[in-house]
Amino acid sequence: MANLIKSTRGLDIAIGGAADKVLHSYVLSDVVAIVPDHYHAITPKMLVKEGDVVKAGTPIFYNKAVESMKFVSPVSGKVLAVNRGERRKILSITIERDKETVYETFKTASLETLKGEEVKATLLSAGLWPYIKQRPYDVIANPDIAPKAIFISAFDSAPLAPSSEFVLSKQMDDFQKGLDALAKLTPGKVHLAVRNVTKLYEGLKNVEINHYQGPHPIGNVGVQINKINPINKGEVVWTIHAHDVLFIGRLFNKGIVDLKRKIALTGPEVTSPAYYETITGCQIDKLILGKVTSNVTHRYICGNVLTGLKASGKSYLDPYSTQITVIKEGNDVHEMFGWAMPRFNKFSTSGTYFTGIMSKVFGVKNFDFDARIMGGKRSIIMSGEYDKVLPMDILPEFLIKAMIVGNIDKMEALGAYEIAPEDVALCEFVCTSKLPLQQIVRDSLDIMRTELE
């Protein structure tokens, strides 16, 4: 196999509720919403007001810092409300959708004749740009700086993540077109990461395929970049989720913004985990009601259990999520002397629980999980915990400490350009001291960005 990259560091968490490869019919709530907070580090400026009629693809707001960067309506319909909070911050824009979607049409000369700049302009005005992210800082890509490479991971190794093969199959035309468009945006290569040998990706053009083996987070682009073409100071790499490449493909194939996606409804509290077709901005209740267990308090998560956003039934599917996970909340559990009990049903990477024996000898595949932190926050005590689950050439503990004290020079020297919050999600999971590592990384990257840009 060409370009096989193996890793042994990492962790596959044994949690039940992976989605069956069954696609249910199209589900969408009557009201959809766009939430500016779902896009990190942008300042929205409204382009529509209450009562306006919009099509799928009509710009709703733009980014104050980059005016050409538009954020568009995923459906056609009427703007119900622009909800504002303190200091007139825009919380959400709700749109009552039409029965039949009307699409805004975009001029699409054949892609082959377009230049990179034209592709970029099209993506920006069609509202697909926000799906392209950049490292360093893990924010929406700055369109003015060409990246040295673009990385796409065609597999997600996170717990219960949807199968990209299942989602992408039958849409390979759009996928290829998306890749063609992306290839025009970089002077370097477009890297596609693949786990299994399948026919699906054979014959893809304009892309370099690398194979990966190992436990989560091997599917994270951050790890893949670190293995293939690490980011040095002053360099920029773009990343985009494989499923979002389809949106770009559809734009150049059909001239419309079609944000339909197959999401996986997963988790131990989902009665029959499967795939559903829906659209960004769909209300969560519409996707979940009647499909989860009763008698327990649930936690809804847009995304996976490690990096997802906490959601309620009334909130809306965020643009980046490719799955919804439902677990127990667990705030009604009071375990007496839990820290001293054997707790056979608990999952732990430490040897202080029986996780190893239970899973290897008794074949347990779904341990008991809930949203409790299960311990108090402490200073970092144990060493070497983070290294075991972060297969990058980085010393995570020292990077985190530099971030906690706000030492930007040290962060830079220790590899902060290469890291995104999602890369330390497993570190946060295993942390004995229960530190909010993703938050620490997010805040530090934001500080670095304001200081250095």
Next chain:
Amino acid sequence: MNALKNLVDKVKPHFEKGGKLEKFHSVFDGFETFLFVPNTTSKRGTHIHDAIDSKRTMVMVIIALIPALLFGMYNTGYQHFLAIGQQVSFLDTFIFGALAVLPLIVVAYGVGLGIEFIVAQIKGHEIQEGFLVSGMLIPLIVPIDTPLWMVGVATAFAVVFAKEVFGGTGMNIFNVALVTRAFLFFAYPTYMSGDVVWVRTSDTFGLGAGNVVDAYAGATPLGQVATSATTDVNLVNIIKEPISFIDGFIGLIPGSVGETSTLAILIGAALLLITRIASWKTMFSVFAGGALMALVFNTWGPDTAAAHFPWYNHLVFGGFAFGAVFMATDPVTSARTETGKWIYGALIGAMAIIIRVLNPGYPEGMMLAILLLNIFAPLIDYYVVEANIKSRLKRAKTN
């Protein structure tokens, strides 16, 4: 269980801000989280967490110390009755030892936890569990006849000046239990060295009264090595019967309470390694570094008894094994990089033997070796981290 939960919930408001007992909030919180796993759920970040927490980590270390503790209790009684020449049952021997050791444990925990509670309340943070381990280590590394007030003073000094002033558990530079031991050693040298403190010759709470036998001499094996006039020392126990490697391994010899039995310590080591709480790299490299250094002295060393003391004996007599398993592996004061752990451990082992062999004043070197390397651990890490930084810079230049 429900009744207890209701009781806790009922008294809780008194300890909250504005309640009449708010000054005891940290203590209450400590007991509440001790009784029930906190039900706080994550708000951002990962939604599920590994079930390990610092309480469980610390309690595992305490469990790992139990074999050494129980053996230490038995050995205390055994040495006592050997010294006074009485033959008593296993149970009587153990009870005598247990009664002798318990006050040490009570004093160490009482003083240390008391300070910990007060500091937690002043700083307004949760009670940290670090002292649960330190408080168990302290009784195990002091001679049995250490006056209790000395243990109390030394513990207070160590907790305040080796831990709390640095910011509490996780921030300390020196191993707290070893600072206690070092304080005792340097503040009360007349009590702590020589041959009189290692075996309890008097009675304990009226039990086991008797006079020592004529042949009695309370020197530890390493003490005998240090004071030997010839290069070839014949080790003896406290009533002048010869002892060998296997006695050192089993541990029915005089010494600090928990350090004598390498066997009991290795049982604890096994638990620490299975639970992955201690680093096998550190532990292994301490033994390897010590063995290698002792071998060097055996081959090329000066003409002294200590230099000619066989390398395998160095590993089982004195506090070497105890230090390697329970002290060197303290994650907070040890090197924290994986490469650093090899260097850190090997240097502790080597340094302990160097002090034993070349220092004329004190037969044991483990305590000072670990404290010395506690100072150097950040430096070792610094160079490992620097190497990572340099490779990243180099990569930037070559591209």
